[in-house]
Amino acid sequence: MSQDLAQRIRRCPNLPSLPAIAVQILELASRPDADFAEIARAISKDPALSSKILRTVNSSFYARRQHVGTISQALVILGLQAVKTLVLGFSLVTNLSKNRTRGFNHLKYWRRSIYAATAARTIAAKLNIAQQEEALLAALLQDIGMLVLDQTLGSQYGDICEKASTHGELIKMEKQALGMTHAEVGAQLAEQWKLPALLAVPIGASHDADAVSDAKLRPLAQLVQLAGACADVFADESPAAAIVQVRSFCASHYKMGEADCDLWLQEIAAKTKEMASLFELNLGPAADYERILKRANEALVELTLQTQLRARQLQVQNQALKRQATTDALTGLSNRASFDHFLAEQFDASRKSGKPLTLLMLDVDNFKSVNDRFGHQAGDQVLSKLAKLMQSAARRQDLAVRYGGEEFVLVLPETPRATGTAIADTIRRAVAAQPVVCGEHKIAITVSIGVATLESGSPLSHPAHLVKAADMATYAAKHAGRNCVKIFSVKPAA
Numbered sequence: 001m002s003q004d005l006a007q008r009i010r011r012c013p014n015l016p017s018l019p020a021i022a023v024q025i026l027e028l029a030s031r032p033d034a035d036f037a038e039i040a041r042a043i044s045k046d047p048a049l050s051s052k053i054l055r056t057v058n059s060s061f062y063a064r065r066q067h068v069g070t071i072s073q074a075l076v077i078l079g080l081q082a083v084k085t086l087v088l089g090f091s092l093v094t095n096l097s098k099n100r101t102r103g104f105n106h107l108k109y110w111r112r113s114i115y116a117a118t119a120a121r122t123i124a125a126k127l128n129i130a131q132q133e134e135a136l137l138a139a140l141l142q143d144i145g146m147l148v149l150d151q152t153l154g155s156q157y158g159d160i161c162e163k164a165s166t167h168g169e170l171i172k173m174e175k176q177a178l179g180m181t182h183a184e185v186g187a188q189l190a191e192q193w194k195l196p197a198l199l200a201v202p203i204g205a206s207h208d209a210d211a212v213s214d215a216k217l218r219p220l221a222q223l224v225q226l227a228g229a230c231a232d233v234f235a236d237e238s239p240a241a242a243i244v245q246v247r248s249f250c251a252s253h254y255k256m257g258e259a260d261c262d263l264w265l266q267e268i269a270a271k272t273k274e275m276a277s278l279f280e281l282n283l284g285p286a287a288d289y290e291r292i293l294k295r296a297n298e299a300l301v302e303l304t305l306q307t308q309l310r311a312r313q314l315q316v317q318n319q320a321l322k323r324q325a326t327t328d329a330l331t332g333l334s335n336r337a338s339f340d341h342f343l344a345e346q347f348d349a350s351r352k353s354g355k356p357l358t359l360l361m362l363d364v365d366n367f368k369s370v371n372d373r374f375g376h377q378a379g380d381q382v383l384s385k386l387a388k389l390m391q392s393a394a395r396r397q398d399l400a401v402r403y404g405g406e407e408f409v410l411v412l413p414e415t416p417r418a419t420g421t422a423i424a425d426t427i428r429r430a431v432a433a434q435p436v437v438c439g440e441h442k443i444a445i446t447v448s449i450g451v452a453t454l455e456s457g458s459p460l461s462h463p464a465h466l467v468k469a470a471d472m473a474t475y476a477a478k479h480a481g482r483n484c485v486k487i488f489s490v491k492p493a494a
Contacts, residue, residue, distance in 0.1 A: 002179030005152075009185060014151045016144065018193050019091040021046050029084045036080065040071040043087060052090045053083065056278050060271065061121055078133075085133035089117075089140055093279050096147060104150055104161035108235060111283045112167070113140050115231035118275040119268045120223055123230075126264065127254070131220055134198045138220065139227040141199070142206035145185030149178070166241065167232050171207055183207050222253055230268055234287040240296040265289045328402040330380060331387035339401040339409060340463075346413045347454065347463040356455040357413055358420030361470035362390070362427070364406040365446045365482040378438040382445055385436045393427050409470070417453040417487065424449040424485045432483060446483035450474030459490060 009015070018026075021042070028039050044050050050071055057068045057078060068074050075083050097110065120139035124132040149157045160177055164170035174181045187204025195203075201217045202209070202224035209221035226249050232242035246265065250256040269289040276283045326338035334342070343359075350357035364370075364382065371379040383406065390400040390408055401409040410427075412420050428449055435442040450473025452466055460466050473488040480486060 005178055005180060006188065009148060009152050009188065012148075012152045015192075016092075016096055016147055016151075016189065018088075019095050021049060022088045022091045025084055025087045029080055034080060036072065036075045039080070039083075040075055043071045043083075046091075048094075049087065049090055052278060052280075053086050056086060059274060059278060061125075061275075081131075082133040085137050089133075089137045090279065092141070093281070096144070097281065104146070104158040107283070109143060109146060110281050112228075112231045112235040113143060114276045114279065114281055114283060115234045115268065115272050116140065116142060116224075116227040118272040119230035119264075120227035121275075122268050122271060123223060123226065123264060127223070129219070129223065131198060135202075135220060135223050135227070138199050138202040138206075138224045139231075141190075142186065142203050142224055142228055143182060144189060144203070145182030145187075148185050148189055149174075149182055153178075165238070166236055167228070168241075181207065226250070226253070230265060233265060233289070233292065234269065234272070238296075239292050243293070243296055262289070262293065328387075331384055331402045333387050333391065333400045333402045333408070335401070336403060339399065339403065339411070342399045343411055343463045343466070346411060347466065349413070350454050354456050355414045356416045356453050357411075357466070358415040358417060358451065358453045359466050359470045360410040360412065360420060360424045360427075361403070361450045361452075361467075361474045362386070362408040362410070362424075362447045363449075363474050363478065365448055365478075367406040370443060370445070374438060374441055374443060378436075378441065378443060381438050382436050382443060385434070386431060386445070386447070389427060389430050389434070393423060393430075409467075415453075417451065417455070420453060421451050421485060421487055424451050428483065428485055448474055448477035448482050449485045450477055450488065451485060452488040 024042055025039060028034060028042060043053065053071065053074055054068060056062075057074045058064065062078075064077070068077060071083070078086075097106075117136045117140035120135040121132055124135040129135060146157075146161075160173050161170060164173050171181050171183075183204055183206050186206075187200060190200035190203050197214075197217060198220065201212060201214065202221040205212045205221040206224050206228055209218060209223075209225040212218040212221045226246065229242055229245045229249060233239045233246060236242050243265075247258050247261045250261040250264075251258075266289045269287050269292075272283075273286045326334060328335045346357050349355075364386065367379065367382070370382055383402070386408060387400070387402065390410060394400045394410060395412075397413050399411040401411070403409045410423070412423065415423075428447055432444075432446050435444045437443075450470045452460075452469035452473055454460050454466050460469060469488040473486045477484050477486040
């Protein structure tokens with residue numbers, strides 16, 4: 001966050017403030033022995049506010065069979081928390097909608113805010129979220145930082161808003177030009193107003209709700225973020241990207257298909273006109289989602305194709321990254337990390353099933369002299385040639401590994417010692433029979449191979465023991481003159 005801008009905001013004399021009635025109700029409601037009658041009297045002293053609350057309680061958003069005629073009844077039926085939130089919302093909108101500058105398009109601001117509020121209240125009811133009024137108010141106020149930046153920066157902020165074609169673009173441009181976003185500014189104002197975390201956190205996280213660390217507040221923050229995306233469907237000139245974003249968010253967070261998501265958007269479009277009238281805001285002609293969808297269909301097809309292409313590209317990139325993480329760059333064989341994981345799995349499976357697990361460890365004989373005589377490039381060719389021979393010897397269930405330096409390993413699941421030894425000797429003979437051609441030189445190479453097997457009654461109790469056993473057998477092969485295969489065996493007790 002830009003500290004200079006944060007200080008300018010704090011010093012700004014025209015910052016939005018909490019209306020007196022909201023301050024009074026918040027204070028009364030915060031008392032441990034909150035008196036409903038006293039709160040009802042305080043609200044009733046403001047006829048306009050009382051009228052808005054009663055109209056809201058009796059609106060289609062609540063679908064009450066019984067008409068609610070007094071604030072006292074509203075407090076009993078809705079609860080103190082819901083009425084307190086409505087008081088805060090109505091009084092704030094009344095104050096904020098009067099305070100305008102020439103900095104940016106206020107009609108567009110309120111249009112997005114009311115659509116977001118309607119979306120939050122509608123979706124919260126669909127998801128059976130208890131804090132439905134808090135969701136409405138947090139969504140309504142999620143962009144209040146724009147009003148703060150408008151008051152603080154004036155035409156400078158208006159220029160940023162004018163250049164941004166979508167709300168997403170606005171966030172990026174704010175970050176680039178100002179070093180902070182209006183969501184961060186909104187969180188700063190919410191803190192100054194001492195709003196509860198149920199409101200302050202979703203306002204501050206309205207563009208990145210998944211980053212909210214508090215698991216109890218994250219669902220409400222996610223709902224407010226979704227509500228903002230729903231509002232963009234009706235507020236943006238080109239709504240296709242917003243429709244894709246809403247559908248994607250609903251699919252990833254609520255496991256919803258496109259058809260159900262579109263039904264939500266249709267309902268939000270139908271209810272927003274009533275919500276705007278409750279807040280006494282004129283947003284112009286009501287939007288029709290079906291018409292918006294038809295207009296956006298061509299762009300939606302293109303965006304869907306682009307999304308699918310990006311998904312495929314991402315899948316290819318992920319596969320490439322996975323290969324890099326598990327594969328030796330020089331030889332193309334599995335690396336040490338994938339070997340450790342595979343061996344641990346196979347070792348456990350062998351212990352449970354009783355089927356044998358054999359490990360071959362290969363070491364290139366006199367490899368240092370190859371590097372010394374012919375150079376490291378020739379040494380790399382020797383290792384690559386050996387890797388190809390090992391890969392051709394490996395069966396589908398086996399794993400060929402570059403263990404390190406000039407050492408290689410072949411893991412042979414469900415393979416008895418005799419079969420493993422035969423495979424080892426086949427590899428040994430193939431290596432000896434095929435010199436490596438490097439320029440004008442034919443480099444004869446041989447390998448020493450150690451064989452170790454986990455079988456029924458084996459004292460080997462850990463994967464590392466099997467590796468150590470194969471290593472000891474390889475050392476024995478070296479000691480025996482190289483170019484041979486040696487088998488690890490436990491000498492019987494005397």
